[in-house]
Amino acid sequence: MTYQEKLTEIRKQMQADKVGAYIIPSADPHISEYLPDRYKCIPFTSGFKGSAGTLVITQDFAGLWTDFRYFEQAADELKGSGFELVKQKVQHAPEYIQWLTEKLGPGAQVAADDKLLSVLLGDLLTQQLGAKEITLVSKDYLSPIWENRPELPSEKAFLIEEKHIGQSVTAKLAQVKSTLQKQGASHHLISSLDDMAWLFNIRGKDVSYNPVVLSFALISPEGTQIFIDAAKLTDQEKASLSQSGVEVHPYQNIEQAIAGIPSNSSILIDPKRNCFGLYKLIPAGVKIVKDTNPSTNLKAIKNETELANTRTAMLKDGVAITRFLKWLSENIGKITITELSAAAELRKFRAAQEGFVGDSFTTISAYKAHGALPHYSASEESNYEVKAEGLFLVDSGGQYHYGTTDITRTIPMGNNTEEEKTDYTLVLKGMIEGCKVRFPKGTCGYQIDAITRKPLWEHAINYGHGTGHGVGYFLNVHEGPQVFNPTANPVPVALGMITSVEPGIYRPGKHGIRIENLVNTIKDITNEFNEFYAFECLTIAPISTKIVKKELLEQAQVEWLNSYNAMVFEKLSPLLTADEAAFLKEETKAI
Incomplete structure:
Protein backbone atom coordinates (compact mmCIF):
# COMPACT_ATOMS: atom_id res chain seq x y z
CA MET A 1 0.00 0.00 0.00
CA THR A 2 1.14 3.53 -0.72
CA TYR A 3 1.02 6.18 2.01
CA GLN A 4 -1.98 7.74 0.23
CA GLU A 5 -3.78 4.38 0.24
CA LYS A 6 -3.06 3.87 3.94
CA LEU A 7 -4.46 7.33 4.63
CA THR A 8 -7.63 6.43 2.70
CA GLU A 9 -8.07 3.18 4.67
CA ILE A 10 -7.61 4.95 8.02
CA ARG A 11 -10.20 7.56 7.01
CA LYS A 12 -12.69 4.82 6.09
CA GLN A 13 -12.38 3.35 9.61
CA MET A 14 -12.70 6.81 11.15
CA GLN A 15 -15.85 7.49 9.14
CA ALA A 16 -17.39 4.17 10.18
CA ASP A 17 -16.74 4.99 13.87
CA LYS A 18 -17.80 8.65 13.48
CA VAL A 19 -14.33 9.77 14.59
CA GLY A 20 -13.35 13.31 13.62
CA ALA A 21 -9.58 13.01 14.10
CA TYR A 22 -6.99 10.28 14.69
CA ILE A 23 -3.72 10.91 16.53
CA ILE A 24 -0.60 8.78 15.99
CA PRO A 25 2.24 9.62 18.40
CA SER A 26 5.83 8.38 18.24
CA ALA A 27 5.67 5.93 21.15
CA ASP A 28 5.18 2.37 22.32
CA PRO A 29 3.50 1.02 25.51
CA HIS A 30 6.74 1.87 27.36
CA ILE A 31 6.76 5.49 26.06
CA SER A 32 10.20 4.91 24.53
CA GLU A 33 12.24 7.29 22.40
CA TYR A 34 13.63 4.55 20.15
CA LEU A 35 10.95 2.06 19.14
CA PRO A 36 10.78 -1.65 18.29
CA ASP A 37 9.83 -2.17 14.63
CA ARG A 38 6.29 -3.14 15.67
CA TYR A 39 5.65 0.38 16.95
CA LYS A 40 7.26 2.42 14.17
CA CYS A 41 3.78 3.70 13.34
CA ILE A 42 4.75 7.12 11.96
CA PRO A 43 7.24 5.76 9.36
CA PHE A 44 4.67 3.10 8.38
CA THR A 45 1.88 5.65 7.92
CA SER A 46 3.69 8.66 6.46
CA GLY A 47 7.32 7.82 5.59
CA PHE A 48 8.74 10.27 8.16
CA LYS A 49 11.64 8.60 9.99
CA GLY A 50 12.55 11.22 12.61
CA SER A 51 12.45 10.22 16.27
CA ALA A 52 10.01 12.96 17.38
CA GLY A 53 6.67 13.89 15.88
CA THR A 54 2.91 13.34 15.92
CA LEU A 55 0.55 12.59 13.04
CA VAL A 56 -2.99 13.99 13.13
CA ILE A 57 -5.52 12.83 10.54
CA THR A 58 -8.94 14.31 9.79
CA GLN A 59 -11.18 13.71 6.77
CA ASP A 60 -9.76 16.73 4.96
CA PHE A 61 -6.26 17.17 6.42
CA ALA A 62 -3.30 15.04 7.47
CA GLY A 63 -0.36 16.67 9.21
CA LEU A 64 2.91 15.88 10.94
CA TRP A 65 3.68 18.10 13.90
CA THR A 66 7.44 18.17 14.57
CA ASP A 67 10.10 20.60 15.73
CA PHE A 68 13.01 22.61 14.32
CA ARG A 69 15.39 19.62 14.25
CA TYR A 70 13.34 17.87 11.55
CA PHE A 71 11.84 20.61 9.35
CA GLU A 72 13.95 19.92 6.26
CA GLN A 73 13.97 16.15 6.75
CA ALA A 74 10.20 16.03 7.19
CA ALA A 75 9.52 18.26 4.17
CA ASP A 76 11.56 15.84 2.06
CA GLU A 77 10.24 12.55 3.47
CA LEU A 78 6.55 13.57 3.40
CA LYS A 79 6.52 14.34 -0.33
CA GLY A 80 3.66 12.49 -2.00
CA SER A 81 2.46 10.94 1.28
CA GLY A 82 -0.67 13.04 1.69
CA PHE A 83 0.75 14.49 4.91
CA GLU A 84 1.79 18.12 5.37
CA LEU A 85 4.50 19.40 7.71
CA VAL A 86 3.25 21.54 10.59
CA LYS A 87 6.15 23.35 12.21
CA GLN A 88 6.06 23.26 16.01
CA LYS A 89 7.17 26.39 17.79
CA VAL A 90 8.21 24.57 20.99
CA GLN A 91 10.08 21.25 21.10
CA HIS A 92 7.96 18.34 22.42
CA ALA A 93 4.87 20.57 22.95
CA PRO A 94 1.52 19.00 21.87
CA GLU A 95 0.49 22.05 19.84
CA TYR A 96 -1.92 19.98 17.74
CA ILE A 97 -4.38 19.84 20.67
CA GLN A 98 -5.20 23.53 20.28
CA TRP A 99 -5.59 22.98 16.53
CA LEU A 100 -8.04 20.12 17.16
CA THR A 101 -10.17 22.17 19.57
CA GLU A 102 -10.50 24.86 16.88
CA LYS A 103 -11.10 22.40 14.04
CA LEU A 104 -13.71 20.13 15.68
CA GLY A 105 -17.02 21.07 17.21
CA PRO A 106 -18.82 19.92 20.40
CA GLY A 107 -19.81 16.25 20.30
CA ALA A 108 -16.89 15.25 18.09
CA GLN A 109 -14.68 12.24 18.84
CA VAL A 110 -10.86 12.13 18.69
CA ALA A 111 -9.24 8.70 18.60
CA ALA A 112 -5.78 7.42 19.53
CA ASP A 113 -4.35 4.08 20.63
CA ASP A 114 -4.20 4.66 24.40
CA LYS A 115 -1.23 2.28 24.69
CA LEU A 116 0.79 4.86 22.72
CA LEU A 117 -0.21 7.87 24.84
CA SER A 118 1.67 8.73 28.00
CA VAL A 119 -0.49 9.27 31.09
CA LEU A 120 0.48 12.94 30.94
CA LEU A 121 -0.61 13.26 27.31
CA GLY A 122 -3.75 11.21 27.85
CA ASP A 123 -4.80 13.42 30.76
CA LEU A 124 -4.01 16.57 28.77
CA LEU A 125 -6.03 15.41 25.77
CA THR A 126 -8.96 14.38 27.99
CA GLN A 127 -9.01 17.72 29.79
CA GLN A 128 -8.41 20.09 26.88
CA LEU A 129 -10.66 18.28 24.42
CA GLY A 130 -13.24 17.71 27.14
CA ALA A 131 -13.38 21.44 27.84
CA LYS A 132 -14.70 21.81 24.26
CA GLU A 133 -17.07 18.83 24.68
CA ILE A 134 -14.87 16.64 22.47
CA THR A 135 -14.46 13.01 23.55
CA LEU A 136 -11.18 11.03 23.49
CA VAL A 137 -11.62 7.35 22.54
CA SER A 138 -9.11 4.52 22.15
CA LYS A 139 -8.81 3.05 18.65
CA ASP A 140 -6.12 1.21 16.71
CA TYR A 141 -6.62 1.91 13.02
CA LEU A 142 -3.18 0.67 11.97
CA SER A 143 -3.28 -3.05 12.83
CA PRO A 144 -6.15 -3.77 10.38
CA ILE A 145 -4.15 -2.30 7.46
CA TRP A 146 -0.60 -3.26 8.52
CA GLU A 147 0.15 -6.46 6.63
CA ASN A 148 2.88 -8.58 8.21
CA ARG A 149 3.25 -6.14 11.08
CA PRO A 150 6.52 -7.01 12.86
CA GLU A 151 6.23 -9.15 15.97
CA LEU A 152 7.80 -8.03 19.24
CA PRO A 153 11.55 -8.78 19.33
CA SER A 154 12.66 -12.10 20.79
CA GLU A 155 16.38 -11.42 21.36
CA LYS A 156 17.93 -12.85 24.53
CA ALA A 157 18.48 -10.59 27.55
CA PHE A 158 21.30 -10.85 30.08
CA LEU A 159 22.03 -9.80 33.66
CA ILE A 160 25.08 -7.66 34.48
CA GLU A 161 27.24 -8.81 37.35
CA GLU A 162 27.20 -6.59 40.42
CA LYS A 163 30.98 -6.05 40.22
CA HIS A 164 30.48 -4.33 36.84
CA ILE A 165 27.56 -2.18 37.96
CA GLY A 166 28.44 -1.30 41.55
CA GLN A 167 25.10 -2.07 43.19
CA SER A 168 22.92 -5.14 43.62
CA VAL A 169 19.27 -5.49 42.59
CA THR A 170 18.39 -5.97 46.26
CA ALA A 171 20.06 -2.69 47.22
CA LYS A 172 18.38 -0.79 44.39
CA LEU A 173 14.95 -2.19 45.26
CA ALA A 174 15.47 -1.14 48.89
CA GLN A 175 16.17 2.44 47.73
CA VAL A 176 13.06 2.51 45.56
CA LYS A 177 10.88 1.08 48.33
CA SER A 178 12.21 3.68 50.75
CA THR A 179 11.05 6.42 48.36
CA LEU A 180 7.65 4.74 47.95
CA GLN A 181 7.23 4.72 51.73
CA LYS A 182 8.00 8.45 51.89
CA GLN A 183 5.48 9.08 49.12
CA GLY A 184 2.81 7.02 50.87
CA ALA A 185 2.55 4.50 48.02
CA SER A 186 2.11 0.76 48.53
CA HIS A 187 2.52 -0.13 44.84
CA HIS A 188 4.65 1.12 41.96
CA LEU A 189 4.28 0.48 38.22
CA ILE A 190 7.40 0.75 36.04
CA SER A 191 7.11 0.70 32.24
CA SER A 192 10.14 2.70 31.05
CA LEU A 193 12.76 0.34 29.71
CA ASP A 194 15.85 2.17 30.96
CA ASP A 195 14.39 2.22 34.49
CA MET A 196 13.74 -1.52 34.19
CA ALA A 197 17.29 -2.11 32.95
CA TRP A 198 18.84 -0.09 35.77
CA LEU A 199 16.71 -1.46 38.60
CA PHE A 200 17.11 -5.14 37.69
CA ASN A 201 20.67 -4.95 36.27
CA ILE A 202 19.31 -6.34 33.02
CA ARG A 203 20.24 -5.48 29.44
CA GLY A 204 19.11 -6.67 26.02
CA LYS A 205 18.71 -5.97 22.30
CA ASP A 206 15.00 -5.25 21.90
CA VAL A 207 15.44 -1.65 20.75
CA SER A 208 17.97 -0.16 18.36
CA TYR A 209 20.81 1.73 20.11
CA ASN A 210 19.42 1.32 23.65
CA PRO A 211 20.47 -1.98 25.32
CA VAL A 212 17.07 -2.60 26.91
CA VAL A 213 14.46 -5.35 27.20
CA LEU A 214 10.69 -5.08 26.73
CA SER A 215 9.37 -5.54 30.25
CA PHE A 216 7.25 -4.06 33.03
CA ALA A 217 7.52 -4.24 36.81
CA LEU A 218 5.00 -4.00 39.61
CA ILE A 219 6.30 -3.47 43.13
CA SER A 220 3.83 -4.24 45.94
CA PRO A 221 3.91 -5.12 49.67
CA GLU A 222 3.74 -8.79 48.59
CA GLY A 223 6.91 -8.53 46.51
CA THR A 224 8.33 -7.44 43.16
CA GLN A 225 7.14 -8.88 39.86
CA ILE A 226 8.65 -8.32 36.44
CA PHE A 227 6.70 -9.08 33.28
CA ILE A 228 8.92 -10.25 30.46
CA ASP A 229 9.07 -12.92 27.77
CA ALA A 230 10.50 -15.71 29.95
CA ALA A 231 12.40 -17.17 26.97
CA LYS A 232 14.69 -14.12 27.09
CA LEU A 233 16.20 -15.29 30.40
CA THR A 234 18.07 -18.46 31.32
CA ASP A 235 17.02 -20.57 34.30
CA GLN A 236 20.13 -19.33 36.10
CA GLU A 237 19.16 -15.69 35.48
CA LYS A 238 15.61 -16.32 36.71
CA ALA A 239 17.05 -17.95 39.83
CA SER A 240 19.33 -14.95 40.36
CA LEU A 241 16.35 -12.57 40.17
CA SER A 242 14.39 -14.84 42.52
CA GLN A 243 17.21 -14.61 45.07
CA SER A 244 16.79 -10.82 44.90
CA GLY A 245 13.08 -11.19 45.68
CA VAL A 246 11.90 -10.77 42.08
CA GLU A 247 9.25 -13.02 40.49
CA VAL A 248 9.21 -13.44 36.71
CA HIS A 249 5.82 -13.45 34.92
CA PRO A 250 4.77 -13.43 31.24
CA TYR A 251 4.99 -10.04 29.52
CA GLN A 252 1.28 -9.84 28.67
CA ASN A 253 0.18 -10.53 32.28
CA ILE A 254 0.88 -6.93 33.32
CA GLU A 255 -2.70 -5.89 32.51
CA GLN A 256 -4.16 -8.59 34.76
CA ALA A 257 -1.75 -7.65 37.58
CA ILE A 258 -2.72 -3.96 37.44
CA ALA A 259 -6.43 -4.75 37.36
CA GLY A 260 -5.92 -6.94 40.46
CA ILE A 261 -4.45 -4.20 42.71
CA PRO A 262 -6.62 -4.02 45.89
CA SER A 263 -8.88 -0.95 45.91
CA ASN A 264 -7.60 0.22 49.31
CA SER A 265 -4.02 0.53 47.95
CA SER A 266 -2.01 3.46 46.66
CA ILE A 267 0.22 3.42 43.58
CA LEU A 268 3.06 5.65 42.42
CA ILE A 269 3.03 6.11 38.67
CA ASP A 270 5.26 8.32 36.52
CA PRO A 271 2.87 10.18 34.18
CA LYS A 272 5.61 10.75 31.58
CA ARG A 273 6.88 7.15 31.49
CA ASN A 274 3.71 5.01 31.60
CA CYS A 275 1.00 4.55 29.01
CA PHE A 276 -2.56 5.77 29.35
CA GLY A 277 -3.94 2.32 28.48
CA LEU A 278 -2.38 0.64 31.54
CA TYR A 279 -3.18 3.63 33.75
CA LYS A 280 -6.89 3.26 32.94
CA LEU A 281 -6.79 -0.33 34.25
CA ILE A 282 -6.00 0.81 37.81
CA PRO A 283 -9.10 -0.11 39.88
CA ALA A 284 -11.38 2.60 41.25
CA GLY A 285 -10.54 3.36 44.85
CA VAL A 286 -6.77 3.00 44.41
CA THR A 310 32.70 5.16 31.91
CA ARG A 311 36.17 6.75 31.97
CA THR A 312 37.51 3.52 30.46
CA ALA A 313 34.84 3.67 27.75
CA MET A 314 35.85 7.26 26.99
CA LEU A 315 39.48 6.23 26.50
CA LYS A 316 38.44 3.48 24.07
CA ASP A 317 36.15 5.90 22.28
CA GLY A 318 38.88 8.53 22.09
CA VAL A 319 41.22 6.04 20.42
CA ALA A 320 38.52 5.24 17.85
CA ILE A 321 37.83 8.94 17.17
CA THR A 322 41.56 9.71 16.80
CA ARG A 323 42.04 6.86 14.33
CA PHE A 324 39.00 8.05 12.38
CA LEU A 325 40.31 11.63 12.20
CA LYS A 326 43.70 10.35 11.04
CA TRP A 327 42.09 8.13 8.39
CA LEU A 328 39.96 11.05 7.16
CA SER A 329 42.89 13.48 6.92
CA GLU A 330 45.09 10.97 5.08
CA ASN A 331 42.46 9.79 2.60
CA ILE A 332 40.45 12.88 1.72
CA GLY A 333 40.93 13.70 -1.95
CA LYS A 334 42.64 10.36 -2.58
CA ILE A 335 39.65 8.04 -2.34
CA THR A 336 35.94 8.72 -2.57
CA ILE A 337 34.62 9.42 0.92
CA THR A 338 30.91 9.99 1.48
CA GLU A 339 28.83 10.75 4.56
CA LEU A 340 27.77 7.09 4.73
CA SER A 341 31.22 5.60 4.08
CA ALA A 342 32.77 7.91 6.70
CA ALA A 343 30.18 6.82 9.29
CA ALA A 344 30.87 3.16 8.43
CA GLU A 345 34.62 3.69 8.85
CA LEU A 346 34.10 5.33 12.24
CA ARG A 347 31.99 2.37 13.33
CA LYS A 348 34.81 0.00 12.32
CA PHE A 349 37.25 1.88 14.54
CA ARG A 350 34.79 1.66 17.45
CA ALA A 351 33.99 -1.99 16.79
CA ALA A 352 37.71 -2.80 17.13
CA GLN A 353 37.60 -1.66 20.76
CA GLU A 354 37.16 -4.28 23.47
CA GLY A 355 33.65 -4.35 24.93
CA PHE A 356 31.99 -2.53 22.02
CA VAL A 357 28.32 -3.50 21.63
CA GLY A 358 27.02 -1.07 19.01
CA ASP A 359 26.26 2.55 18.21
CA SER A 360 24.39 4.54 20.86
CA PHE A 361 22.33 6.32 18.17
CA THR A 362 22.34 6.78 14.40
CA THR A 363 25.56 8.59 13.50
CA ILE A 364 24.94 12.11 12.21
CA SER A 365 27.50 12.33 9.40
CA ALA A 366 26.72 15.71 7.84
CA TYR A 367 28.83 17.54 5.28
CA LYS A 368 28.44 21.22 4.39
CA ALA A 369 24.73 22.20 4.17
CA HIS A 370 23.61 18.90 5.72
CA GLY A 371 25.29 20.01 8.95
CA ALA A 372 22.58 22.68 9.25
CA LEU A 373 20.07 19.85 9.92
CA PRO A 374 20.67 19.08 13.62
CA HIS A 375 19.29 15.51 13.34
CA TYR A 376 20.31 14.80 9.77
CA SER A 377 20.49 11.13 8.81
CA ALA A 378 22.40 10.34 5.62
CA SER A 379 20.68 8.07 3.11
CA GLU A 380 21.66 6.66 -0.28
CA GLU A 381 19.63 9.47 -1.86
CA SER A 382 21.11 12.33 0.21
CA ASN A 383 24.65 10.97 0.56
CA TYR A 384 27.11 13.84 -0.08
CA GLU A 385 30.71 13.20 -1.06
CA VAL A 386 33.04 14.72 1.54
CA LYS A 387 35.75 16.88 -0.04
CA ALA A 388 38.78 18.88 1.10
CA GLU A 389 36.79 22.03 1.78
CA GLY A 390 34.09 23.30 4.10
CA LEU A 391 32.94 21.75 7.37
CA PHE A 392 32.08 18.13 8.21
CA LEU A 393 29.96 17.56 11.34
CA VAL A 394 30.08 14.09 12.93
CA ASP A 395 27.87 13.37 15.96
CA SER A 396 28.24 9.77 17.08
CA GLY A 397 28.44 7.48 20.07
CA GLY A 398 29.12 3.95 21.21
CA GLN A 399 27.59 1.44 23.58
CA TYR A 400 30.22 -0.48 25.50
CA HIS A 401 29.68 -3.09 28.20
CA TYR A 402 31.22 -0.51 30.54
CA GLY A 403 29.61 2.74 29.43
CA THR A 404 27.86 4.90 26.85
CA THR A 405 29.50 7.65 24.78
CA ASP A 406 28.19 10.59 22.75
CA ILE A 407 30.55 13.05 21.04
CA THR A 408 30.30 15.68 18.31
CA ARG A 409 33.23 17.14 16.46
CA THR A 410 33.02 19.56 13.55
CA ILE A 411 36.00 18.94 11.28
CA PRO A 412 37.45 21.75 9.12
CA MET A 413 38.16 20.11 5.76
CA GLY A 414 39.98 23.08 4.16
CA ASN A 415 39.42 26.41 2.37
CA ASN A 416 37.14 27.60 5.14
CA THR A 417 35.34 30.94 4.89
CA GLU A 418 35.59 33.71 7.46
CA GLU A 419 31.98 33.06 8.44
CA GLU A 420 32.76 29.38 9.07
CA LYS A 421 35.80 30.31 11.17
CA THR A 422 33.84 32.84 13.23
CA ASP A 423 30.89 30.47 13.77
CA TYR A 424 33.23 27.62 14.71
CA THR A 425 34.99 29.80 17.28
CA LEU A 426 31.72 31.04 18.79
CA VAL A 427 30.40 27.48 19.19
CA LEU A 428 33.70 26.51 20.77
CA LYS A 429 33.45 29.49 23.14
CA GLY A 430 29.99 28.36 24.23
CA MET A 431 31.09 24.75 24.71
CA ILE A 432 34.11 25.85 26.77
CA GLU A 433 31.96 28.12 28.95
CA GLY A 434 29.52 25.26 29.57
CA CYS A 435 32.34 22.85 30.44
CA LYS A 436 34.43 25.12 32.68
CA VAL A 437 31.58 26.70 34.64
CA ARG A 438 31.68 26.73 38.47
CA PHE A 439 28.20 26.81 40.00
CA PRO A 440 26.56 26.62 43.43
CA LYS A 441 24.82 23.47 44.62
CA GLY A 442 21.16 23.64 43.61
CA THR A 443 21.83 25.11 40.15
CA CYS A 444 19.42 23.79 37.50
CA GLY A 445 19.99 22.89 33.87
CA TYR A 446 18.39 26.02 32.40
CA GLN A 447 21.05 28.10 34.15
CA ILE A 448 23.87 26.03 32.58
CA ASP A 449 22.04 26.34 29.26
CA ALA A 450 22.05 30.16 29.45
CA ILE A 451 25.73 30.30 30.42
CA THR A 452 26.59 28.13 27.40
CA ARG A 453 24.49 30.22 25.00
CA LYS A 454 25.81 33.60 26.19
CA PRO A 455 28.82 33.79 23.79
CA LEU A 456 26.42 33.18 20.89
CA TRP A 457 23.74 35.55 22.20
CA GLU A 458 26.35 38.31 22.26
CA HIS A 459 26.44 37.98 18.46
CA ALA A 460 22.62 37.67 18.19
CA ILE A 461 22.92 33.96 17.38
CA ASN A 462 20.93 31.11 18.94
CA TYR A 463 20.18 27.42 18.34
CA GLY A 464 16.86 25.60 18.45
CA HIS A 465 17.78 22.54 20.52
CA GLY A 466 18.79 22.05 24.14
CA THR A 467 22.39 22.44 25.25
CA GLY A 468 22.59 19.06 26.95
CA HIS A 469 20.91 15.83 28.02
CA GLY A 470 21.64 13.18 30.62
CA VAL A 471 23.47 10.04 29.46
CA GLY A 472 23.03 6.52 30.87
CA TYR A 473 25.56 3.91 31.95
CA PHE A 474 25.54 1.26 29.20
CA LEU A 475 21.99 2.49 28.73
CA ASN A 476 20.03 5.16 26.89
CA VAL A 477 22.12 7.95 25.38
CA HIS A 478 19.25 10.29 26.33
CA GLU A 479 18.10 10.05 29.92
CA GLY A 480 16.72 12.35 32.62
CA PRO A 481 15.73 13.80 34.92
CA GLN A 482 18.32 16.55 34.30
CA VAL A 483 18.40 18.49 31.06
CA PHE A 484 20.25 21.62 29.95
CA ASN A 485 17.67 23.59 27.97
CA PRO A 486 15.69 26.83 28.31
CA THR A 487 12.76 25.08 30.04
CA ALA A 488 12.58 25.89 33.76
CA ASN A 489 13.06 22.24 34.72
CA PRO A 490 13.43 22.31 38.54
CA VAL A 491 15.89 19.35 38.71
CA PRO A 492 19.23 20.48 40.23
CA VAL A 493 22.48 19.39 38.58
CA ALA A 494 23.72 16.82 41.11
CA LEU A 495 27.04 15.11 41.81
CA GLY A 496 27.61 12.05 39.62
CA MET A 497 25.26 13.13 36.83
CA ILE A 498 26.65 12.65 33.31
CA THR A 499 25.36 15.30 30.89
CA SER A 500 26.26 16.54 27.42
CA VAL A 501 27.32 20.09 26.58
CA GLU A 502 26.64 20.69 22.87
CA PRO A 503 25.93 24.20 21.57
CA GLY A 504 25.64 24.78 17.84
CA ILE A 505 25.18 27.22 14.98
CA TYR A 506 23.12 26.21 11.95
CA ARG A 507 23.00 28.25 8.74
CA PRO A 508 20.53 26.61 6.32
CA GLY A 509 22.03 25.91 2.92
CA LYS A 510 25.54 26.64 4.21
CA HIS A 511 26.85 24.74 7.21
CA GLY A 512 26.20 23.48 10.70
CA ILE A 513 28.61 23.46 13.63
CA ARG A 514 28.25 21.58 16.91
CA ILE A 515 30.95 20.60 19.40
CA GLU A 516 30.02 18.22 22.21
CA ASN A 517 31.66 16.80 25.31
CA LEU A 518 30.14 14.72 28.09
CA VAL A 519 30.74 15.99 31.62
CA ASN A 520 30.41 14.55 35.12
CA THR A 521 29.34 16.80 37.99
CA ILE A 522 32.01 16.93 40.73
CA LYS A 523 32.68 18.87 43.94
CA ASP A 524 34.71 22.04 43.49
CA ILE A 525 35.02 24.16 46.65
CA THR A 526 33.02 24.84 49.78
CA ASN A 527 33.14 28.22 51.47
CA GLU A 528 30.98 30.59 53.50
CA PHE A 529 28.85 31.29 50.42
CA ASN A 530 27.91 27.74 49.39
CA GLU A 531 29.10 24.37 48.24
CA PHE A 532 30.25 24.83 44.62
CA TYR A 533 30.30 22.20 41.88
CA ALA A 534 32.18 21.96 38.58
CA PHE A 535 32.36 19.60 35.61
CA GLU A 536 34.89 16.87 34.87
CA CYS A 537 35.21 16.46 31.09
CA LEU A 538 34.72 12.75 30.43
CA THR A 539 35.05 12.90 26.64
CA ILE A 540 38.68 12.42 25.58
CA ALA A 541 39.11 13.36 21.93
CA PRO A 542 40.90 16.23 20.17
CA ILE A 543 39.12 19.49 19.42
CA SER A 544 40.40 20.95 16.16
CA THR A 545 42.03 24.37 16.48
CA LYS A 546 42.81 24.80 12.76
CA ILE A 547 40.21 27.51 12.11
CA VAL A 548 39.92 29.00 15.61
CA LYS A 549 39.98 32.80 15.58
CA LYS A 550 42.04 33.27 18.71
CA GLU A 551 41.15 36.96 18.96
CA LEU A 552 37.52 35.97 19.69
CA LEU A 553 38.55 33.86 22.69
CA GLU A 554 39.22 35.17 26.18
CA GLN A 555 42.49 34.15 27.79
CA ALA A 556 40.74 31.75 30.19
CA GLN A 557 39.08 30.04 27.20
CA VAL A 558 42.41 29.69 25.39
CA GLU A 559 43.93 28.16 28.53
CA TRP A 560 41.01 25.74 28.90
CA LEU A 561 41.31 24.63 25.26
CA ASN A 562 45.08 24.13 25.45
CA SER A 563 44.78 22.30 28.75
CA TYR A 564 41.99 20.04 27.42
CA ASN A 565 43.88 19.09 24.25
CA ALA A 566 47.07 18.47 26.28
CA MET A 567 45.07 16.12 28.54
CA VAL A 568 43.73 14.31 25.47
CA PHE A 569 47.26 13.72 24.16
CA GLU A 570 48.56 12.61 27.56
CA LYS A 571 45.79 10.04 28.06
CA LEU A 572 45.43 8.70 24.52
CA SER A 573 49.02 8.64 23.21
CA PRO A 574 50.07 5.57 25.26
CA LEU A 575 47.21 3.64 23.60
CA LEU A 576 48.21 4.62 20.04
CA THR A 577 50.89 3.59 17.56
CA ALA A 578 53.81 5.98 17.01
CA ASP A 579 52.23 7.30 13.79
CA GLU A 580 48.87 7.82 15.48
CA ALA A 581 50.49 9.57 18.44
CA ALA A 582 52.39 11.88 16.07
CA PHE A 583 49.11 12.76 14.32
CA LEU A 584 47.42 13.42 17.68
CA LYS A 585 50.37 15.56 18.82
CA GLU A 586 49.80 17.85 15.84
CA GLU A 587 46.03 17.91 16.37
CA THR A 588 46.35 18.90 20.03
CA LYS A 589 49.15 21.46 19.86
CA ALA A 590 48.56 24.65 21.83
CA ILE A 591 47.31 27.81 20.16
Missing part, protein backbone atom coordinates in the same frame (compact mmCIF):
# COMPACT_ATOMS: atom_id res chain seq x y z
CA LYS A 287 -5.07 6.26 45.39
CA ILE A 288 -2.81 7.42 42.57
CA VAL A 289 0.43 9.30 43.30
CA LYS A 290 1.82 10.87 40.12
CA ASP A 291 5.55 11.53 40.34
CA THR A 292 8.86 10.74 38.65
CA ASN A 293 9.97 7.11 38.94
CA PRO A 294 12.29 6.88 41.97
CA SER A 295 14.68 4.85 39.78
CA THR A 296 14.95 7.76 37.32
CA ASN A 297 16.48 9.99 39.98
CA LEU A 298 18.64 7.21 41.42
CA LYS A 299 19.87 6.10 37.98
CA ALA A 300 21.03 9.61 37.10
CA ILE A 301 23.58 9.60 39.94
CA LYS A 302 26.38 7.35 38.74
CA ASN A 303 28.25 5.40 41.44
CA GLU A 304 32.03 5.11 41.56
CA THR A 305 32.06 1.80 39.66
CA GLU A 306 29.94 3.27 36.86
CA LEU A 307 32.07 6.42 36.67
CA ALA A 308 35.35 4.49 36.63
CA ASN A 309 34.05 2.19 33.89
